[in-house]
Amino acid sequence: MAEIHSDTIETAGALAQRSEWKDGGWCPIERTIDLVGTRSAMILIREFFFGARRFDDLVRRTGLTEAMASRRLAQMVSDGLLERRPYQEPGQRTRNEYVLTDLGRHLFPVVAALIQFGNSLAEDRGQGIELTHDQCGAPIEPAVHCAEGHDVPLEETVARLAGR
């Protein structure tokens, strides 16, 4: 049966036989989803990227219940995305705030891509978040780049399994 050309990622190596196996644990998308694949985790992550640190702010900004926010934050600390830091306001007891770890900050391309895809869904309504580069003022673009600096469209992308 002839394969119809389509604009997809070209698979190479073991990944080219994708139809022939189904064992788990190989997929980095699933690993990411295990950490941040819920609405509540992602809207907390959003607020961390917009500078929130404190439990009360996170609850108010996300609209999550305190119980849900606590549970997600504890999980994200345990997954290494956040770390707790004690702080103390004058006359108050010591509390913890939360900051993104280096691993958490590595979610930036995910957050940027989610924002830009969501913008495209509401383009007709002019709603969304504009991201710009503060050094040059240019808009941030929803594109994929290689180490040589080329824009890489979907159909020029090759995927291989690492480590097997």
Added chain:
Amino acid sequence: MAEIHSDTIETAGALAQRSEWKDGGWCPIERTIDLVGTRSAMILIREFFFGARRFDDLVRRTGLTEAMASRRLAQMVSDGLLERRPYQEPGQRTRNEYVLTDLGRHLFPVVAALIQFGNSLAEDRGQGIELTHDQCGAPIEPAVHCAEGHDVPLEETVARLAGR
């Protein structure tokens, strides 16, 4: 209270007063999550990007039940991410296959970012998916770029609400 410097996106305009409002509908991340924010939707999307089109392949590759796969595919057609196309094998009845629409293909930066973040979670195990640019052979990088071609780190990013 002095704001501690942190590596976050700088918010500007109405977004700088993020703590003062919580009305819904403004957030493009939430819009994206509404469409593809479940594990089952994302692993179907993964297989479309790796070239699957047919229901049986999608079910086998994802391990989803037929009922779940049907439901998600119907939703993704209705959301405009996929379109149905009839095909016919010799001697068989006409069936539908599914292909990504232009909107669906615009998820490429999301898919690439999820893959690359997931790779970083399993770096020590050498597992993951290597993405390369087939025109030059260079690896695809998990970076955010502006229209001027600069790599934009998190702390050089400014976010503003569009349309208000």
